[in-house]
Amino acid sequence: MNELLNKDLPAYIPWIVLAPTLAGLIQNFFGKVLPRKGDIVVIAGMGVALVLSLLTLFHWINLAPGEYMHWHTTWFSVAGGIDFHVGIMVDGLTAAMLVVVTLVSFLVFLFSSQYMKGDPYYHRFFFWLSFFATAMLILVVADNLLLLFIGWELVGLCSYKLIGFWSQDLANAEAAKKAFITTRIGDVGMLIGLMMLYNAAGSFAFSDVFAAVQSGVISGDVLTWAGIGLFLGAAGKSAQFPFHVWLPDAMAGPTPVSALIHAATMVAAGVYLAARMFPIFTPEALQYIAWTGGITAILGSIIAVTQTDIKKVLAYSTISQLGYMIMGVGVGAPWAAMFHLCTHALFKACLFLGSGSVIHAMHHAQELKDMGGLRKKLPITFWTFVISTAALAGLPLTSGFLSKDAILAQALHSPTPGVQPLFWIGLAAAFLTAFYMTRMVWLCFMGQPRNQEKYDHAHESPWQMTVPLVVLALFSIGLIWGGFEEKFFRTPADYTFFPDNEFVQGAYVAPGEHLHEHGHPFWFYACAVGVGVGGIALGLMLFARGKRDQDTKLLPGSLHDLAKGKFYLDEFYLNGFIGGWNKVAAAANVADSRVVDGLVNNVGSGGLLAGDLCGDADQLVVDGAVNGVADVTQAAGAVASAAQTGRLRNYLTAAVFTTAIGLLILILL
Amino acid sequence: MGAATLLFWTFAAMAVTGGLMAVLLPRIVHAVFSLMLSFIGVAGLYAVQGADFLAIVQLVVYVGGVLVLMAFGILLTGRTAESLAQHEARHRPYGVIAALLIFAALMTTIAKSQFNTGTVMAGDPTTLDIGALLIGDYIIAFEFASVLLLLALVGAAYLVRRAER
Amino acid sequence: MIGIYHYLGVGAALFAIGICGVITRRNAIGVLIGVELILNAANVNLVGFSRHGGGLDAQVFSIFVIVLAAAEAAVALAIILQMFDKRSEVDVDRASLLKG
Numbered sequence: 050m051n052e053l054l055n056k057d058l059p060a061y062i063p064w065i066v067l068a069p070t071l072a073g074l075i076q077n078f079f080g081k082v083l084p085r086k087g088d089i090v091v092i093a094g095m096g097v098a099l100v101l102s103l104l105t106l107f108h109w110i111n112l113a114p115g116e117y118m119h120w121h122t123t124w125f126s127v128a129g130g131i132d133f134h135v136g137i138m139v140d141g142l143t144a145a146m147l148v149v150v151t152l153v154s155f156l157v158f159l160f161s162s163q164y165m166k167g168d169p170y171y172h173r174f175f176f177w178l179s180f181f182a183t184a185m186l187i188l189v190v191a192d193n194l195l196l197l198f199i200g201w202e203l204v205g206l207c208s209y210k211l212i213g214f215w216s217q218d219l220a221n222a223e224a225a226k227k228a229f230i231t232t233r234i235g236d237v238g239m240l241i242g243l244m245m246l247y248n249a250a251g252s253f254a255f256s257d258v259f260a261a262v263q264s265g266v267i268s269g270d271v272l273t274w275a276g277i278g279l280f281l282g283a284a285g286k287s288a289q290f291p292f293h294v295w296l297p298d299a300m301a302g303p304t305p306v307s308a309l310i311h312a313a314t315m316v317a318a319g320v321y322l323a324a325r326m327f328p329i330f331t332p333e334a335l336q337y338i339a340w341t342g343g344i345t346a347i348l349g350s351i352i353a354v355t356q357t358d359i360k361k362v363l364a365y366s367t368i369s370q371l372g373y374m375i376m377g378v379g380v381g382a383p384w385a386a387m388f389h390l391c392t393h394a395l396f397k398a399c400l401f402l403g404s405g406s407v408i409h410a411m412h413h414a415q416e417l418k419d420m421g422g423l424r425k426k427l428p429i430t431f432w433t434f435v436i437s438t439a440a441l442a443g444l445p446l447t448s449g450f451l452s453k454d455a456i457l458a459q460a461l462h463s464p465t466p467g468v469q470p471l472f473w474i475g476l477a478a479a480f481l482t483a484f485y486m487t488r489m490v491w492l493c494f495m496g497q498p499r500n501q502e503k504y505d506h507a508h509e510s511p512w513q514m515t516v517p518l519v520v521l522a523l524f525s526i527g528l529i530w531g532g533f534e535e536k537f538f539r540t541p542a543d544y545t546f547f548p549d550n551e552f553v554q555g556a557y558v559a560p561g562e563h564l565h566e567h568g569h570p571f572w573f574y575a576c577a578v579g580v581g582v583g584g585i586a587l588g589l590m591l592f593a594r595g596k597r598d599q600d601t602k603l604l605p606g607s608l609h610d611l612a613k614g615k616f617y618l619d620e621f622y623l624n625g626f627i628g629g630w631n632k633v634a635a636a637a638n639v640a641d642s643r644v645v646d647g648l649v650n651n652v653g654s655g656g657l658l659a660g661d662l663c664g665d666a667d668q669l670v671v672d673g674a675v676n677g678v679a680d681v682t683q684a685a686g687a688v689a690s691a692a693q694t695g696r697l698r699n700y701l702t703a704a705v706f707t708t709a710i711g712l713l714i715l716i717l718l
Numbered sequence: 719m720g721a722a723t724l725l726f727w728t729f730a731a732m733a734v735t736g737g738l739m740a741v742l743l744p745r746i747v748h749a750v751f752s753l754m755l756s757f758i759g760v761a762g763l764y765a766v767q768g769a770d771f772l773a774i775v776q777l778v779v780y781v782g783g784v785l786v787l788m789a790f791g792i793l794l795t796g797r798t799a800e801s802l803a804q805h806e807a808r809h810r811p812y813g814v815i816a817a818l819l820i821f822a823a824l825m826t827t828i829a830k831s832q833f834n835t836g837t838v839m840a841g842d843p844t845t846l847d848i849g850a851l852l853i854g855d856y857i858i859a860f861e862f863a864s865v866l867l868l869l870a871l872v873g874a875a876y877l878v879r880r881a882e883r
Numbered sequence: 884m885i886g887i888y889h890y891l892g893v894g895a896a897l898f899a900i901g902i903c904g905v906i907t908r909r910n911a912i913g914v915l916i917g918v919e920l921i922l923n924a925a926n927v928n929l930v931g932f933s934r935h936g937g938g939l940d941a942q943v944f945s946i947f948v949i950v951l952a953a954a955e956a957a958v959a960l961a962i963i964l965q966m967f968d969k970r971s972e973v974d975v976d977r978a979s980l981l982k983g
Contacts, residue, residue, distance in 0.1 A: 772930060
């Protein structure tokens with residue numbers, strides 16, 4: 050590992066986390082008596098964090114290459130002299146994330162103060178919003194995996210509360226549950242990966258883990274699996290295939306929450322983790338990561354073409370862009386992925402807040418069929434939306450162009466084996482992105498109003514909502530990023546935690562430098578610009594004549610239906626896993642009520658049931674792969690589910706038996 | 719057999735018999751009074767070991783506090799409580815098997831482990847030292863315990879309040 | 884001579900009896916009785932260790948256990964009373980909304 054220079058942390062850095070925490074607590078306890086339910090306190094707290102983050106960024110820039118700021122202390126010790134540390138570490142990755150998180154959070158808070166005005170639970174909303182951002186900040190500044198995991202789970206909890214914020218509506222509560230449980234499945238993998246790494250390194254600290262990887266304490270297949278385990282956690286949070294199903298449903302939350310989730314917090318956490326842990330990924334793990342990202346990117350953009358709800362289009366667009374970032378990590382360019390994360394965070398936040406502004410103006414109508422012609426009514430929203438769209442489509446001179454190209458360039462020259470097709474997949478996704486965004490902008494803002502009544506009542510939003518839009522749109526302009534790009538996102542040398550091992554240095558630096566020195570080939574630029582312009586041109590061609598609207602099928606028939614149905618993954622999960630489980634549970638319940646409710650009998654009936662299911666398997670297999678998976682799940686679930694009597698005593702009996710027998714085996718053998 | 723040994727066996731028998739009765743007697747009122755016997759036995763065991771302060775705390779808190787609470791609980795929920803007893807006999811085998819298993823497991827573990835059998839603490843009064851420890855080394859835990867008690871108090875009061883409206 | 888093993892034996896017995904109580908009782912107060920026995924078993928062990936080299940710290944821990952037990956009994960009884968108020972019964976088996 051190159052000599053890492055550990056600088057003391059400036060005293061103000063902890064306040065980046067502490068200020069929003071304190072503000073959140075004050076608002077929580079005294080918000081009801083404060084004027085405006087204390088939203089000022091929360092916004093001010095985040096403002097302080099934003100200013101301090103900027104200070105941190107400039108402080109970091111002035112450090113010599115390879116230096117980072119670190120402070121840590123013993124958190125607690127357990128028997129055997131094992132210390133657990135807690136600390137703050139700020140390197141380039143962290144500094145960039147801090148600014149993005151605090152900037153977007155601050156603007157979203159400001160926006161929310163108008164958007165949520167008059168909500169009966171305004172006070173609670175602001176508390177959770179602030180807690181959400183704080184948890185994300187904890188995650189970002191953590192210097193070890195344990196603290197990161199704590200922030201990680203807090204983010205999950207807050208997202209659950211916020212997505213289901215309007216929980217009077219059952220669908221919203223279901224969406225919150227779905228987001229929580231889906232990400233939790235990924236977290237199981239993450240926890241396993243975490244334990245494997247801890248087992249090898251004897252510490253959770255990033256520096257120790259990387260050192261262990263570099264010195265070969267953990268390597269080969271074990272390291273691959275640990276990496277994939279960690280990545281599963283990232284895939285859950287960042288909505289990667291096959292965990293992406295929660296993200297569109299998460300639109301059920303208030304729009305500012307969607308903006309926060311899609312830009313600065315939640316989904317960014319996964320990409321951040323993948324980039325942060327990049328040194329531990331083996332080529333095999335990277336291959337898996339790259340393909341996951343590529344598949345997600347193309348899948349998300351295909352589905353987005355067919356959606357008719359303004360927020361759903363943006364949701365699938367986010368999935369697609371996250372796929373891009375994950376693909377960036379996979380092809381060996383975490384710096385490019387982080388660059389794209391930062392640019393995307395800002396323009397996607399702008400798009401989401403813009404859609405919030407539209408929805409606000411339209412009195413909570415979200416369907417494209419009610420829109421059209423809104424540019425005259427919402428000029429500021431329109432222009433900021435168009436600028437951000439250009440960035441998302443990757444037009445030249447926008448921030449999105451820079452970051453998207455960084456990823457594509459790396460994909461072309463990736464040292465990860467077997468990922469070259471991803472360059473073309475990435476191009477295809479970029480083309481579709483430009484196309485569906487044009488479609489949406491046109492259907493929303495241009496043409497003739499399709500719902501005259503709603504159109505007449507529409508009005509531009511107040512300054513608290515438009516100012517964030519303008520600020521965010523400014524960041525979509527490529528020039529603003531010029532200096533930072535060089536410093537943060539171009540070469541791995543600035544990432545202090547990339548160990549000096551052969552793989553990273555030999556394979557990963559070279560293509561980046563190659564591109565940097567020799568520039569891209571001409572056809573690369575042609576492709577990169579061409580897909581963006583081409584997508585927009587096609588969109589304009591199809592829609593500008595006003596003959597097509599949101600219901601026009603743009604894809605070949607069966608593909609359209611498939612995409613419109615989101616490739617039926619939801620149904621697959623619902624019928625395959627949850628439905629199967631429920632069926633078994635119902636059957637077990639019947640079986641259970643007939644027999645004495647003792648545990649022994651429960652297990653017995655579970656076994657019988659499993660036998661029956663195997664008998665029926667013949668019949669079920671005919672129904673195809675979906676049912677096939679269901680069967681396996683059913684059979685496996687049968688025994689476990691039969692024990693779910695809901696009676697605590699039965700659970701306890703099982704626990705006691707297991708403990709006693711386990712203890713006896715352990716002692717006597 | 720010295721006086722201490724005699725006392726130990728007496729109190730141990732009280733604790734275990736009381737416990738058994740508390741768990742096996744069908745009527746819940748009888749169970750609560752058997753529990754009192756068990757608690758007094760445990761307090762005796764503390765006293766035999768020179769833990770004088772704990773013995774008193776045991777009597778005051780458990781016999782004087784928790785048991786009275788339980789007695790109130792039975793008074794207030796008495797109507798249906800008795801009828802449950804008949805159903806309990808049916809699960810008893812599982813309970814007894816589980817208990818025997820866990821007892822066997824614990825005893826094997828104990829038998830196989832090495833404990834310090836040498837040094838025995840002198841039987842000096844402990845109250846002063848415990849007090850010093852509580853407001854010295856354990857002051858934070860002590861404060862947390864007091865907060866916990868307050869929370870339990872508030873929580874219990876909140877839970878039993880009649881629904882407004 | 885009475886040694887540490889005797890106390891651990893009594894503790895184990897009380898623990899097992901408590902487990903038996905928690906498992907067999909359907910009356911919520913009966914379950915509570917079992918839990919109290921389990922906590923007492925832990926305390927007997929702690930005091931036993933205190934005498935045999937553990938020092939007074941072990942007794943301080945028993946005090947905390949007693950505090951917890953008292954708090955737990957208060958809250959548990961409040962829950963039982965509330966359950967009785969809502970459903971006119973104290974049968975823990977009837978509180979099975981968690982069932983699959």
